[in-house]
Amino acid sequence: MWEPLVVLGVGFLLVAQTLAPMAAIAAxxxxxxxxxxxxxxxxxxxxxxxxxxxxxxxxxxxxxxxxxxxxxxxxxxxxxxxxxxxxxxxxxxxxxxxxxxxxxxxxxxxxDPPSLSVNPPTSFAFPQTGVGISSAGHSFTVTNASGAQKANNVTVTSTNNVDFSITPTTLGDIDQGQSVPFTVTFKPQTFGSKSATITVAAGNNGPNPTATVSATTPNARSTQTTVACSPSSAPIGAASTCTATVMDNGSGGKTTPTGSVSWTASPTGQGSFSAPTCALSGSGASSTCAVNYTPTSPTGSRTITATYADHGDHSGSNGSATLTVTSTLTATSLSVAVASGPYGGTANLSATLTAGGSGVGGKSIAFTLNGNSVGPATTNGSGVATLSGATLASINVGTYSSGVGASFAGDSSYSSSSATNTLTVDTAPLTATVSGSQVYGGSPSFTAVYSGFVNGQNSSVVTGSLSCSTNANASSAVGGGYTISKAPATRRSTPDSSTGRTPQSSLAA
Missing domain, CATH: 2.60.40.1930 (Macroglobulin (MG2) domain)
Structure with a gap:
């Protein structure tokens, strides 16, 4: 509205407009x-x-x-x-x-960000741990503060996944006031000091708490690796056993190398190993392990290399050997004869080794009975190997369809072969010597004594009963008659009634 404003002594009139109050401004x-x-x-x-x-x-x-x-x-x-x-x-x-x-x-x-934290301590130092060896795990706990927003899809990561592993890496959702654990394990792959920062993160934002872990390894001890293959010359298709020896050649007190050895051959693609690695075992300052290498064509040489990786307190090393590969082996065939013998006794074994239909002489044949070695024998000019007197002491009576076994290991010229056949173990003879007696007018009685037991056994293993009989009966004459002897006797007397005394008298028979 308008209101008049009068100013006295000036000679003119000023009129001012007074504005109505404005509405409050909201920011x-x-x-x-x-x-x-x-x-x-x-x-x-x-x-x-x-x-x-x-x-x-x-x-x-x-x-x-x-x-x-x-x-x-x-x-x-x-x-x-x-x-x-x-x-x-x-x-x-x-x-x-x-x-x-x-x-x-x-x-x-x-x-309102989620409020995740890693419960104290937020840093941990693992004890000294050897290379390639896992430490005991250390547990951390992630907590979402009470009153905070729910943390979704919480994950755990590490700046060093090579030496430190986390289980689990996904913790899922963590509600208000809830705690979820995770475990860190130290397994160093190389020597030296190691560390990592562990970070916890939620998928729906919020703080990213961290923890730190650290560890050290022992000082590395130097090693030397050597390789030997036996035989050092093998035909195509025949295996050679290659052995790696790892020795501690560091100064001071020696320790036993542990871990494994990996195998390679050069040229590649000209043979195969029975396993790509082998685990070392040993004592003192050295350990060994072995694999078989079977060459394929062509003939020539192969370089067999064993590589020992850092492990425990030993540094890695490698060594090599040369295997000479010759032409293909001559195939062999082996047959073995059936065998038999008495329980607790022996059996004679025979096997024949041939190649191309002809006997192969001068080769060692290994014999087994029911899978147990009983000894070797050498083939003659006709390829026949004979082993006499193989013991049956540990084999029960019966027939075993593959009880006799024979095998030829092969060599640089001939391939290996094997065969089985039937083994029969018969009962052993047992003798019973019987004696008997009979009292005149009575029944006969008998006693048996056994002989012929084997394998240290005795009559306690005999079961059932022995049936014995005789032609004698109750009225049969006594062999040798009767023997009669006499004995002193007395006659009983009656006392005299008048005197009251008994008269003295005697009777002899």
Missing amino acids: TIQTDLFVYQNGDTVTVTGDGFGATETVDLFTTDPAATVVDHGAATTDSAGGFSYQFSLNAIVGGLYTVTATGETSGLSASTQF
């Missing part, structure tokens, strides 16, 4: 997200402040500690945009407050 601010990951950029926008004025912004954590302070200038409409990098280490609601320096207008908003 607002907001963040682009409600949940952030530690280290994320937070964008704050505001409206309703004075035009082109400076707005001061403060961000505080739930403990009222300022985690960010900055300023922004509004545009002609009173709006602004401001960004800062979040450093969130306390769980709960974070508050952003914006105040216009000219207008005095103020507004605030809040956001």
Whole structure:
């Protein structure tokens, strides 16, 4: 409305307009997200402040500690945009407050990052551990603070996955106030000091707590690896046994090398190993292990190399040997004859080795009975090997379809071969010597004594009963008659009634 304003003593009249009160101006601010990951950029926008004025912004954590302070200038409409990098280490609601320096207008908003932490201690030093050897695991616990937002899809990562392993690496969702463990194991692959930073992260943002782990290995002791193949010359298709020996040649007290050896052959593709690696075993200052190498064509030489990797307190080394490969072996065939013998006795064994239909002489044949070695024999000019007196002591009576076995191991000229046949173990003869007696007028009785037991056995192994009979009967004459002897006798007398005395008398028979 208009009201007159009178100014006296001036000589003119000024009229001023008094404006009605304006509606209160409301300033607002907001963040682009409600949940952030530690280290994320937070964008704050505001409206309703004075035009082109400076707005001061403060961000505080739930403990009222300022985690960010900055300023922004509004545009002609009173709006602004401001960004800062979040450093969130306390769980709960974070508050952003914006105040216009000219207008005095103020507004605030809040956001809530998950509050994950790795329970103390957040650092751990593993005990000294040898290369290639796993330590005992150390457990950490991830906790989402009570009152914080739920942490989704929590994962655990390491800056050194070679020497430190984490189980599990995915912890899933962690609710408010919940704790979930994970385990770190140290298994060094090389010598020296090792360390890693373990980081926990949630898929729906929030702080990324960390833990550190460290460890050392023993000082490395030097080694020497040597290789020997037997035979050193083998035909195509015949295996040679290659043995690696790893020795501790470091100074001071020696220790036994442990770990494994890996095998290679050069040229490649001209043979195969029975296994690509073998585990060392031994004592003192050395360990060994062996594999078989079977060459294929062509003939020539192969370089067989064994490589020992760092393990425990021993550094790696390698060694090689040369295998000469000759032409293909001559195939052989072996047959073995059936065999038999008495229980507890012996059997004679025979086998025939041939090649191309002809006997092969001078070769050693190994014999077995029911899989147990009973000795070797050498083939004669006709290829026949005979082993006499093979013991049957440990084999029960019966027929064994593959009880006799014979094998030829092969050599640099002939291939290996083997055969089986039937073994029969018969019962052993047992003799019973029987004696008997009979009292005249009575029944006969008999006693048996056994002989012929084997394998240290006696009559306790005999079961059942022995049936004995005789032609004698109760009225048969006694062999030799009766023997009669006499004995003193007395006659009983009656006392005299008149005197009361008994007369003396005697009777002899």
